[in-house]
Amino acid sequence: xxxxxxxxxxxxxxxxxxxxxxxxxxxxxxxxxxxxxxxxxxxxxxxxxxxxxxxxxxxxxxxxxxxxxxxxxxxxxxxxxxxxxxxxxxxxxxxxxxxxxxxxxxxxxxxxxxxxxxxxxxxxxxxxxxxxxxxxxxxxxxxxxxxxxxxxxxxxxxxxxxxxxxxxxxxxxxxxxxxxxxxxxxxxxxxxxxxxxxxxxxxxxxxxxxxxxxxxxxxxxxxxxxxxxxxxxxxxxxxxxxxxxxxxxxxxxxxxxxxxxxxxxxxxxxxxxxxxxxxxxxxxxxxxxxxxxxxxxxx
Amino acid sequence: xxxxxxxxxxxxxxxxxxxxxxxxxxxxxxxxxxxxxxxxxxxxxxxxxxxxxxxxxxxxxxxxxxxxxxxxxxxxxxxxxxxxxxxxxxxxxxxxxxxxxxxxxxxxxxxxxxxxxxxxxxxxxxxxxxxxxxxxxxxxxxxxxxxxxxxxxxxxxxxxxxxxxxxxxxxxxxxxxxxxxxxxxxxxxxxxxxxxxxxxxxxxxxxxxxxxxxxxxxxxxxxxxxxxxxxxxxxxxxxxxxxxxxx
Numbered sequence: 001x002x003x004x005x006x007x008x009x010x011x012x013x014x015x016x017x018x019x020x021x022x023x024x025x026x027x028x029x030x031x032x033x034x035x036x037x038x039x040x041x042x043x044x045x046x047x048x049x050x051x052x053x054x055x056x057x058x059x060x061x062x063x064x065x066x067x068x069x070x071x072x073x074x075x076x077x078x079x080x081x082x083x084x085x086x087x088x089x090x091x092x093x094x095x096x097x098x099x100x101x102x103x104x105x106x107x108x109x110x111x112x113x114x115x116x117x118x119x120x121x122x123x124x125x126x127x128x129x130x131x132x133x134x135x136x137x138x139x140x141x142x143x144x145x146x147x148x149x150x151x152x153x154x155x156x157x158x159x160x161x162x163x164x165x166x167x168x169x170x171x172x173x174x175x176x177x178x179x180x181x182x183x184x185x186x187x188x189x190x191x192x193x194x195x196x197x198x199x200x201x202x203x204x205x206x207x208x209x210x211x212x213x214x215x216x217x218x219x220x221x222x223x224x225x226x227x228x229x230x231x232x233x234x235x236x237x238x239x240x241x242x243x244x245x246x247x248x249x250x251x252x253x254x255x256x257x258x259x260x261x262x263x264x265x266x267x268x269x270x271x272x273x274x275x276x277x278x279x280x281x282x283x284x285x286x287x288x289x290x291x292x293x294x295x296x297x298x299x
Numbered sequence: 300x301x302x303x304x305x306x307x308x309x310x311x312x313x314x315x316x317x318x319x320x321x322x323x324x325x326x327x328x329x330x331x332x333x334x335x336x337x338x339x340x341x342x343x344x345x346x347x348x349x350x351x352x353x354x355x356x357x358x359x360x361x362x363x364x365x366x367x368x369x370x371x372x373x374x375x376x377x378x379x380x381x382x383x384x385x386x387x388x389x390x391x392x393x394x395x396x397x398x399x400x401x402x403x404x405x406x407x408x409x410x411x412x413x414x415x416x417x418x419x420x421x422x423x424x425x426x427x428x429x430x431x432x433x434x435x436x437x438x439x440x441x442x443x444x445x446x447x448x449x450x451x452x453x454x455x456x457x458x459x460x461x462x463x464x465x466x467x468x469x470x471x472x473x474x475x476x477x478x479x480x481x482x483x484x485x486x487x488x489x490x491x492x493x494x495x496x497x498x499x500x501x502x503x504x505x506x507x508x509x510x511x512x513x514x515x516x517x518x519x520x521x522x523x524x525x526x527x528x529x530x531x532x533x534x535x536x537x538x539x540x541x542x543x544x545x546x
Contacts, residue, residue, distance in 0.1 A: 163410070166399070166403055166406070166407055167407065167410065169396070169398065169399060169403075170396045170399060170407050172398075173396040173397055173398050173399065174394070174396060174397075176358065176378070176390075177390060177394055177396070178396075179377070179378040179379050180356060180358075180378045180379075180381075180382060180388050180390065181382060181407060181408055181410050181411070181457065181461075182379050182382040182383060182410045182411035182461070183379060183407075183410055184379050185379065
């Protein structure tokens with residue numbers, strides 16, 4: 001076993017999770033220019049949905065995953081309709097505060113429904129690892145990477161070729177202009193929340209299989225994925241994936257150099273450095289021209 | 300004027316008042332566009348020319364009055380519904396989707412057409428390429444990387460993809476070189492004369508638009524000032540003094 005290979009493998013596994021969650025932040029930001037800070041809590045709810053399906057309804061894990069993704073997609077759409085849509089033209093601060101309130105609300109809900117005990121979706125004993133390029137990777141971890149890569153490919157194909165995927169990209173480029181060519185803005189925003197929330201639920205379930213489920217799990221994961229989205233360039237889909245893996249790798253390689261107790265701090269250090277030296281992120285571009293145009297369209 | 304102004308208007312605006320917040324921009328404005336007609340709205344900055352187009356397309360929250368398209372009220376209708384009645388708009392500025400390719404921009408122009416008729420959409424894209432051969436060469440490039448004139452071609456091409464009955468153009472020559480202005484206006488005239496699409500164009504460049512339009516409205520500070528046959532207005536002393544720099 002090589003330590004370097006192991007750190008890189010751990011970084012990729014963590015990065016896969018961050019990438020899945022970062023996509024939700026970046027897709028919503030791309031269209032609505034607002035950070036959905038309740039996104040981490042959707043992830044947490046998704047994990048609990050799957051937990052309930054497995055432990056109370058006796059579903060196999062794959063079915064529980066699908067149900068959890070569907071329920072979370074629905075939750076995301078409801079959140080958008082009930083909490084954010086009425087505030088769409090109320091400036092930037094109002095939806096942000098609402099998102100923070102929602103996040104506290106969902107955490108409290110989970111605490112009431114499922115209690116504060118730590119749960120897990122881990123099944124059987126800890127599985128024996130496979131040695132790949134000198135790193136020990138468990139079957140579950142392989143599953144995390146394979147699922148993430150598969151989902152990313154599907155998302156990429158959807159955005160590139162599907163009519164709705166193209167409509168989503170158009171809405172991200174210029175929302176009012178998209179409306180003038182007949183794209184149903186509310187529908188596209190709803191689908192964006194649904195996809196982002198389903199991906200968050202997938203991440204939540206994968207974390208639950210690998211580690212634990214608790215009502216506060218969305219906070220750290222959410223903030224790290226948000227960091228990943230900013231590092232990659234907020235609003236940029238490829239950027240979110242790149243940022244996810246970047247944060248995962250930096251964090252896991254970082255603990256080679258500093259005490260592992262500081263692991264969580266590394267992501268924030270990266271965020272601060274990024275915001276100082278390249279606030280638009282790795283793949284982000286300044287879109288002043290588009291922004292000006294959007295405003296001129298609305299006058 | 301090629302078309303009689305006696306037949307039923309395609310677009311009819313009556314007594315339109317419009318506000319941005321507390322500020323009233325349009326005062327009791329009236330305007331008509333008839334089928335196959337090219338109509339321009341001219342007037343100095345801040346006259347409210349673009350505001351009229353935005354009102355037609357449901358982009359203004361606060362207004363009063365009547366906006367009828369083919370006799371049906373479209374006032375307060377959301378933009379994504381207005382376009383389904385057969386009206387297209389080319390908003391001011393480089394109104395393309397910059398991160399999408401030229402071809403994707405055109406395809407999305409046909410968004411409201413059923414996906415099943417993809418062969419006919421392909422045929423219409425080819426027609427746009429015939430009209431703007433430059434776009435064919437650049438079809439796989441991101442629209443945001445094109446020159447201003449080429450982006451305007453993409454925007455106009457995209458607006459034609461629904462085969463509109465009425466095309467609204469907001470300052471199509473803004474920020475373009477004199478040669479490119481000429482090219483864009485020639486195409487607009489071609490769309491109007493050859494394809495028979497009614498055009499309502501807002502322009503700062505009064506001379507050019509008066510010379511090419513059938514009918515013109517002169518707007519000042521949100522009020523109708525003058526209107527009439529465009530060629531006649533071009534020779535009108537009042538128009539010349541006010542908007543054509545004393546020519």
